[in-house]
Amino acid sequence: MQPGSFPADGQIAWPGICYWGCSALARAVQAAGARLQRPLVVTDAGVWSALGPRVVSEFAAFEWTLHDGVVSNPSLVQVRQALHVARQHGCRSIVALGGGSVMDVAKVMLACLASGLEPERLLTPEGQTWLAAPSSGDDPLFIAVPTTSGTGSESSSAALIQGDDGRKHLFRSTRTRPGMVALQPDLTLGLPRAPTAHGGFDAVLHALGAWVNQDRSPVGKAMALHALRLCMKALPEVLRAPQSLQARADMQMGAYMAGVAIGLSKVDAVHAMCTPLESRVHMAHAEVLGPIFSVVSRYTVDTVPEPYAEAARALGVPTTGRERDDALALIEAVEALAMQAQIALRFESLRLTPGDASQLAAQAQQSASLPLHPRALAMDEIKSLYLQMAV
Ligand SMILES: [Fe+2]
Structure with a gap:
């Protein structure tokens, strides 16, 4: 911003x-x-x-x-x-x-x-x-x-x-x-690896969603960017050294700050589209978020790369100065975190009919975060994105 x-x-x-x-x-x-x-x-x-x-x-x-x-x-x-x-x-x-x-x-x-x-x-x-x-x-x-x-x-x-x-x-x-x-x-400290990894990835996407969306609260944006910085640094550390009190403290503060950010600024279409799908599939929240993030964010940066590119530069992700390339660099950095957290970026067995996708899209549209997504998404586009995630 x-x-x-x-x-x-x-x-x-x-x-x-x-x-x-x-x-x-x-x-x-x-x-x-x-x-x-x-x-x-x-x-x-x-x-x-x-x-x-x-x-x-x-x-x-x-x-x-x-x-x-x-x-x-x-x-x-x-x-x-x-x-x-x-x-x-x-x-x-x-x-x-x-x-x-x-x-x-x-x-x-x-x-x-x-x-x-x-x-x-x-x-x-x-x-x-x-x-x-x-x-x-x-x-x-x-x-x-x-x-x-x-x-x-x-x-x-x-x-x-x-x-x-x-x-x-x-x-x-x-x-x-x-x-x-x-x-x-x-x-x-005693939290097992899977909930540690899933929670950390969820927090990353809370922070990123609050940062890239169109909400204009200056306090929400500042909180979101710092939460993103903290979460992206803490997640690999807490996975590498789960007994490190410092890594646990950083992850805990990052997740807390991301929560503050979404309380002020809400999130984006990734979470808006996740909630309806979670009612259909029996998977952990972060496992549903992974594939949605990959499909939706890549579609978004085709026309609105700026907030993603700005985050890449602010976070020290290697960049080129070309908006779309830098936006993709950030998406790839988040996808790399998902891989470290053993969260797949594709659904292995999600089957959706066009009717299912329409129903999911209608439910996603009820989310207060959907209209804030950086790229305006019409009903047909949301439906098409859901169908792209299905096998
Ligand atoms: Fe979440």
Whole structure:
């Protein structure tokens, strides 16, 4: 983005207070003080068995309740379960310990707890009005303690939850964004290679999407570019040295900053087209993103290479000064990261009829990020891009 090209009017909603470092959780809990009222600790069984003994001492000073029933790719069923426990125990604050699924369940549950609405009602105009309203001082305190680095859910205003109709729904609200975040890198040291790699690649594409899109928030753009720089450097390092606390800390901060960037600027067609496809294929988020990125970004730079080329130059990718070549150099650098992360750039068995592709394209068009994509994509173009990904 050229200096001075941001809109004359605008606003930002800063995410909450972020603590980082090896005592981050203790410092967050101490700062929260009495606002951490009867917290519900939301997590999943695997995370709790691995990390529960490490963090439990932080909650010794007050009454708290555990809910470790979150599963990956959560649905409204998991939200209802957590909400039931919270209401049963009179919980008035939330500590979410886990990855994106835990954060997303906690966000939607917080909306229900604060609004008194049932989860399905959040999809109605009444629920959307509550989600769009500014935070009231009475909203429960929410501390996010991420144990993965990737989704940026700890800092973003979005939660992706499967509805009762089987489709993934995006709940976007700045009032359900965590008011406090504890980035404690040692809690990610035990993360296995696949989620480490997938999360890192997801964070790269959050940062890149927020950078190349047409949103003009100067703060979002600055955050996106620095997040991209940090994530592209940290991902190979964390794959090479998973026990390196520095590499884990860099990856965690990069993913957090990418989450802040998408909270301010949203993403692009890569993520917009990913969400509908994820409802059809049983693959990890990053595995769906890889082929979509390759097809969509290469199509985009045919006519709009500038933001990709600018990122290549800012990040020190070898460039030529020719816009399209430099844009392709950046795409190739991201594709090389995907290969290092063992994420394929082609679907091996995706079969789509033209009717399937039309349906996916119609769903992708509902994303708020699609119209922000640097190259305007008409319905037929989105459909054609989906068909190019199929075998
Ligand atoms: Fe993502």
